[in-house]
Amino acid sequence: MKKLPNWNEMEKGFITRTLSESINKTGTWRTFKPVIDYSRCTKCGWCIVYCPEPCIYSEATKDGKVVIDYDFCKGCGICAEECPIRCIDMVMEE
Amino acid sequence: MQAVEPLLLSGNLAIAYAVKQLDVDVVAAYPITPQTTIIEKISEYVAKGELKANYILVESEHSAISACLSAAASGARVFTSSSSQGLLLMHEILFITSALRLPVIMAVANRSVSAPINIWNDHGDIMPQRDTGWIQLFVESAQEAYDKIIQAYRIAEDDRVRLPIMINIDGIVLSHTYEPIYPISDSEVSSFSPWNLYSTRLDPDNPLTMGAFCYPDYYFETRYQSAKALRDSLPIISKVDEEFGKLSGRSYGITSPFKCDDADTILISMGSISTTVRATVKKLREKGEKVGMISLRLFRPFPFDEIIKSIKNAKAIGIVDRALSPGAIAGPVFTDVTSALYLSKMSIPAANFFVGLGGRDVKMNDIEIIFDKLKGIAKTGIVKEHSHYIGLRG
Numbered sequence: 033m034k035k036l037p038n039w040n041e042m043e044k045g046f047i048t049r050t051l052s053e054s055i056n057k058t059g060t061w062r063t064f065k066p067v068i069d070y071s072r073c074t075k076c077g078w079c080i081v082y083c084p085e086p087c088i089y090s091e092a093t094k095d096g097k098v099v100i101d102y103d104f105c106k107g108c109g110i111c112a113e114e115c116p117i118r119c120i121d122m123v124m125e126e
Numbered sequence: 127m128q129a130v131e132p133l134l135l136s137g138n139l140a141i142a143y144a145v146k147q148l149d150v151d152v153v154a155a156y157p158i159t160p161q162t163t164i165i166e167k168i169s170e171y172v173a174k175g176e177l178k179a180n181y182i183l184v185e186s187e188h189s190a191i192s193a194c195l196s197a198a199a200s201g202a203r204v205f206t207s208s209s210s211q212g213l214l215l216m217h218e219i220l221f222i223t224s225a226l227r228l229p230v231i232m233a234v235a236n237r238s239v240s241a242p243i244n245i246w247n248d249h250g251d252i253m254p255q256r257d258t259g260w261i262q263l264f265v266e267s268a269q270e271a272y273d274k275i276i277q278a279y280r281i282a283e284d285d286r287v288r289l290p291i292m293i294n295i296d297g298i299v300l301s302h303t304y305e306p307i308y309p310i311s312d313s314e315v316s317s318f319s320p321w322n323l324y325s326t327r328l329d330p331d332n333p334l335t336m337g338a339f340c341y342p343d344y345y346f347e348t349r350y351q352s353a354k355a356l357r358d359s360l361p362i363i364s365k366v367d368e369e370f371g372k373l374s375g376r377s378y379g380i381t382s383p384f385k386c387d388d389a390d391t392i393l394i395s396m397g398s399i400s401t402t403v404r405a406t407v408k409k410l411r412e413k414g415e416k417v418g419m420i421s422l423r424l425f426r427p428f429p430f431d432e433i434i435k436s437i438k439n440a441k442a443i444g445i446v447d448r449a450l451s452p453g454a455i456a457g458p459v460f461t462d463v464t465s466a467l468y469l470s471k472m473s474i475p476a477a478n479f480f481v482g483l484g485g486r487d488v489k490m491n492d493i494e495i496i497f498d499k500l501k502g503i504a505k506t507g508i509v510k511e512h513s514h515y516i517g518l519r520g
Contacts, residue, residue, distance in 0.1 A: 039347035039354070044288055045227040046348045047326055048335040 053104070059087075062107030064122040066100055072119040073098060079111035079120065132306035137268035137295045140307045141207070141233045142167035144275035146177045147315040151202035154182035154193035158212040159245045160297035161235040165207055187212035191219040191230070198228040199336055201327035203279065206230065209297060210237035210251045217255065223290045224259030225352050226337050227326075229282030230290040232260075233275065236397070237297040238484045246485020247297040249396070249448040252425075253458045259352050261291040261359060262426040264396040268305045271295045273376055276310070276319055277366045283322035287359045289352065294425075296398040298485060310374050318373055360427045380429045382421040383436035385411060389418030391500035392437050394463060395446035396422045399481070399488055403446075406493035417497050422459065430466045441504035442475045444496055448482050456513055475509045481516045492516050 068079075075098055080088045087104040088111060091097045100111075112120040135143060142164050145153070153172070155165040171177040180197075184190045187208050194204040208216060213234055223230050239250040252262065261281065265271045271293060278291040295301055310318070328334070340348060364380055371377025384404055386392055395403050400421035410417045420436055422429070437443050445464075447457025455461060460478035467474060479496050482488040495516060503509055 036343055037347070039351045042344075042347055042351060044326055044351070044355075046225065046337045046340055046344070048338050050333045052335075 057103045059101075059103045059105050062105060062125050064107045064109060065102065065125050066105065066107065066109065066111050066120050067123050068098060068100065069119040069121065070097070072117060074117060076116065079115055082110050082114040084108065084110060130308055130311075132308050134304050135268060135272075135307045136163065136302050136304045137271050137300035138163040138235065138302065139167055140268040140272040141275050141293070141295070142171070143307070143309065144272045144315075145205050146171045147309070147312050148203070148205075148276065148279055148319060149177070149316065149321070150179050150205045152180045152182065152194065152197035152204045153206065154184050154190045154197070154204070155206045155208065156184055156187045156190045156212060158187070158209045160237055160247075160301040161207045161209040161212070161233065163301070164233055164235070168205070187215040188219065191216040191223070191232075194230045194232075195219060195223050195226070195228055198223075198230050199226065199328050201323050201329070203283075203321055204230055205232070207233040207235070209235045210239055210245075213251045213255065214239060217258070220255055220258035220260060220290075222337060224356070225348060227288040227352060227355070228290060229279070229288055229324075231275070231278050231282060232290070232292050233271070234292050234294045235297040235301040236294050244484040245297070247299050247398075247448075248483045248485065249294075250450070250483070252292070252294055253449040253451065255292070256426065256458060259289070259356055260426065261287075261289055261356065261363065262294060262424070263291065263363075264294045264423055264425060265300070266398055266401050266421060266423075268295075268300055268303065269307050269376070270378060271300060272307055272309065273370060273374065273378075276315055277363075277370050280319040281359065281363055281366050283319075283324065284362055285322070285324060287355060287362055288324065289355055289359060294397065299398045308374075308376075314373060318370065356427050360424070360429060363424060363427075378423055380424045381432045381436060382423060384419050384421070386418035386420065386436040387439070388416055389439075390416040390441045390504050391444065391497060392418040392420060392440045392442075393444040393446065393479075393493070393496060393500070394420040394422055394433070394437075394459065396425060396459065397448070399446060399448070402488060402490060403493050406490045406497065409490065410494070410497060415497070415501075425459075428462050428466075430469075433463060434466055434470045434472070437474065438470075438472065440474055441507070442477070442500045444477050444479055444500045446479050446481055446496075448480075450480065450483070460512075475503050475507055476512070477503060477509055478513045479516055480513065480518075486517060488516075
């Protein structure tokens with residue numbers, strides 16, 4: 033694990049720079065993890081619209097697969113609730 | 127230093143005059159007695175175009191300090207002022223200002239707190255702000271208030287410090303009493319306290335977030351960092367006072383010990399009452415009494431070493447508190463001084479004297495009563511009762 037900075041290595045005040053999210057992962061709170069059943073997913077994008085984070089996106093490929101970024105997903109379960117065909121399961125984190 | 131014509135100003139007007147000379151960018155405040163004439167005068171300067179500042183009319187003190195904090199976060203030089211209930215309403219934002227390391231300057235005209243409503247002077251409003259992480263200065267005169275406002279911007283904007291500062295003036299006693307003020311020129315002010323634009327500020331070209339959500343793994347370090355900066359600011363505050371002395375001929379020191387070297391009894395006090403104590407010490411010295419005094423001009427960071435150095439030869443010390451700390455062992459200043467004694471392995475008998483609450487006059491006679499009690503303690507070395515309420519009926 034990365035060593036955290038000492039008090040005198042931190043900027044004055046509590047400063048967060050832009051793109052800090054690429055360093056600070058916030059997806060460690062999860063109790064339940066949403067898992068998409070790709071055999072049933074129609075790529076309708078409803079979960080992308082509803083994700084409050086937002087951490088669900090459609091891959092920039094021809095296929096356009098819908099993926100969840102688990103580095104930031106908090107496990108709120110809104111995607112599973114809103115999925116029109118109920119193809120997202122909330123699975124207990126190991 | 128060239129000879130200047132004095133101006134006849136009250137403590138509040140002297141502060142307003144300094145703020146104008148310091149060319150602040152943003153002023154946000156809400157009126158409350160006895161501070162009101164500071165911001166009233168500043169609004170007049172702004173209206174007349176003598177001070178080019180953004181004067182924000184806010185609906186409460188909570189908004190006033192929030193507006194100042196935000197303006198300071200963008201790099202502006204700011205000023206606010208409050209008293210009593212207004213200062214209490216600012217309370218939660220005071221912690222944020224110091225932790226975000228924003229150099230907000232506030233003049234506090236010290237006044238008692240409700241209930242009952244009382245508009246006169248004591249230190250009841252400032253003591254609850256003790257642990258907010260601000261530098262806290264106390265002054266004895268309107269001239270000193272003027273001088274300290276100028277010094278405050280230089281200290282607060284120093285990159286090694288970067289902390290907010292409260293300049294405490296005793297309400298009514300200093301805020302509304304007129305005295306001759308010897309100002310320094312506008313150019314001297316701007317060269318002594320030049321606007322120091324710090325690098326960490328809100329800037330659209332280089333975006334950042336201040337004080338966002340923080341996990342347990344960062345909170346401790348952040349709070350420690352600002353507390354450490356407050357402790358470390360002491361020599362810088364002292365140096366700025368010395369340098370101001372070279373410029374203006376007026377240097378005050380941090381604790382200003384008076385006749386302490388050979389004194390048997392020493393009284394420690396803060397604010398305008400120290401002038402009365404000094405006069406009493408002079409009077410008692412003429413009678414051959416070995417008395418001394420300390421005017422505590424810096425309350426936070428607490429000048430631990432400076433006090434110990436001055437009182438080490440005393441046989442008894444008295445500490446004046448102008449606010450009650452209900453349920454505590456004694457008053458807030460007493461608690462700090464006696465902690466310093468304990469940590470220095472010194473066991474000088476000490477007694478706490480509560481005086482002048484809610485603006486009750488403290489006269490030389492009261493100070494003589496205190497020195498008399500201290501003399502008794504010095505003789506026996508025994509403190510029968512450590513809290514004395516001078517002038518309390520019953």
